[in-house]
Amino acid sequence: MLRPDLGWAILRVLIGLLFAGHGAQKLFGWFGGHGLSGTAGWLESWNIRPGRLWAWLLGLGEFIGGLLLALGLATPWAVLPLIASQLVAIVRVHAPKGLWIDRGGFEYNLVLVALSGFFGLYGPGRYSLDAALGLTWPQPLAFGVTLILAVLIALIALTAPGWAPRLFRQAA
Template sequence: MMDLGLLIIRLVVGLSFAGHGAQKLFGWFGGYGLKGTGGWLESIGVKPGVTMALLAGLAELVGGLLFAAGVGTWVGALLIVFTMLVAIVKVHGQNGYWVTQNGYEYNLTLIAVAIGVALIGPGAYVLF
């Protein structure tokens, strides 16, 4: 049962994270693509915006796919953790904890899940 639980966690978190990367990179799922995300990043002082949007999008897409597949789980988890730490420092940290005030509650939850799964391992159900 633990293996099935790990699979569910990995798929939901990993594919959601990969979807956020696709929003940044390609404008899929209602995202703004590289130019739109880059413009927003520049507006909060992250420069060069388009380059940083590309790096963030790649980290989210690759990290999410690795995490979901259970292949390179540690690498996927590190990419998730790093991206969420940057989000906390640059966007959410100043707003306090609760997500209802645009705080870092959700980011910290994703960090905990990524580290937890990396420490436990991906379980039996992995892509290869």
């Protein structure tokens, strides 16, 4: 008989690795991605500025958050950048196109938010580094804090273009 814990682990690893791959596209140009410069330009085209700063944050958040989720390590915190990135994608890119993905809508992003939220709220399951290391998180408090921070990060990305240290500004 299959154990639910095994299915939970397979789903967590799959979602985590997909996020990590998406981050690697942004950071390194792997898997057909555009790397930091391309991602920065794309973000700027959606009025998310400065593009270079947000490309770094988005790429690192998805890459590291995805790896942590895949490993089941610090799970309530691992999903923070994953949820934040998808909230921004929903609002800025996909919401105007409606729900359904065949029209460019936010269906897929919403599924990723729901799955990330599920693991953030309920934990990574038995087959995880959190479990192996005996790490426990105060639920639902840890996920509540994570969700609030994810929404705040998304709001900053969506409403505060143009601020950043000089290091991250695009060269004219």
